[in-house]
Amino acid sequence: MCLKQGESDSESEELKKLAKWVLDIGNGQVSPPRVCNLPLNENQILIPSQFCGVQNENTVDNMIFSTYPNFSHEGHNTQYLSERSILTPTNQTVGHLNSLIIDKLPRESVSYFSVDAAEEFGGIYKDLNEAFPIEYLNFLNIDGMPPHDLKLKVGAVVMLMRNLNQTLGL
Template sequence: MFGSLTQRYYESDPARAALPFGGITVVLGGDFRQILPVIPHGDRAEILGACITRSRLWNICKIFILKRNMRLNKRTSQSEIDEVNEFAKWVLQVGDGNLEGGEEAEKSFKEDGIQVPMKFCDLENDNSVENMIRSIYPDFVENSSNAKYLSDRAILTPTNQTVGHLNSLIVDMIPGDAVTYYSVDNAEEFAGTEDDLQSAFPIEYLNSLSIPGMPAHDLKLKVGVVVMLMRNLNQTLGLCNGTRMIVTKCLKYCVECEVISGTFIGTRHFIPRMELCPSDSVLPFKLVRKQMPLQICYAMTINKSQGQSLKTVGLFLPKPVFTHGQFYVAISRVTSPGGLKIFIDDDRGFPTNITQNVVYKEVFYALPR
């Protein structure tokens, strides 16, 4: 569609062929406080170099600055309005890297250390998984099939390993029998012979691979489990990457899911197995995994939570965030300051309110003050 439109512009005005995007107005949206382009094993310079601010197109862009936080709910009383404004200001200070952490924070994390306000942390109780689940998902068993209850809350954490552990514990709490769906894995585009492939990379090895952006080999589901779609299936029906759904039926070769967020809330769809390939992999072959593009999402990584709006967010940091914008993204998912709870562990595993906020301030240099 875009190509045919550009072609018509060329035919009507040949001079447009020399203009970027054929002279068509293109709107780009984004927040440089959020997570920057992901470069596997990339350092700070490589990540900043992949930003659009380093592109030759950046000089011809007209920049519009949006200043109002539309995610925070409107308040009625003056005290609530002041609380929301104070929280919005704190979130922006976190995103800009302008918070002063104090002597103890600077001692632990140098210039990246910050001190989280005590109202968001609970230093009296241990940050055990049980306490955290109980805090973010109160009365979970009674509400395990309540779509509204489930769509309003999530636990966020930096790494996939922690996410998998939390999700498996929460799924075990749901009443009912679990159904495990196993993937069919194959290796393609291997430089050696078929015998070399089978001997070097047996099926058991392929099944053990856990690659970001790919569903697990053994997907354990129950009726009532909340899942997130990992691929765009049908955008006209709201089946997009990041759509949250609840499992309503576990069939032999597919599952029926009900959408619990977005415009198409309440609609039901069958999610089948399909062949999936990692977009970027260091493997010496192309892994093809036939599996349902779903992942359990009671807990999710901070990167995956971008775009979500939640009433209750539990930020679990057994280890500090490790790249630009992660802490900002996590705390800016909530619709009210009262819905944010932060669980931070220090080096000894004790609860604390001091953590690391990684901000690459160089990315703001190309933006208007």
């Protein structure tokens, strides 16, 4: 699903309808779809065709291009970026999309790697690497933490989030 600022009154009205539909889903006011008079899983949602871009092939590249049509020239412009977003259900999907979008920026990427160590281990030190192998630590994807291999380019916009509870000492 992608959202961008409406460029006309009719587009703005469609975006308002989409926003209301998304809120209705969040509030539990949209019933699961029925196929052949059988209800589907309660976690499944039928997206109305008016919100689907069925005129184009459904690919990730088309979704990125339709959301960020002038990305190669405007990708550094915070106003341009703040008017568009791609909504995804998981952080894993966010990471994948961010990687694809960063690849579209000019220049070489630089990789920043996480530290390969675990702390506060309850066992003896020689068992530490067996309990937490480097491959395992590199595979972890924890909310609020960057991935093991964070690729960035000069000009990429980065949003830093602070944990308010940690800031307040809670």
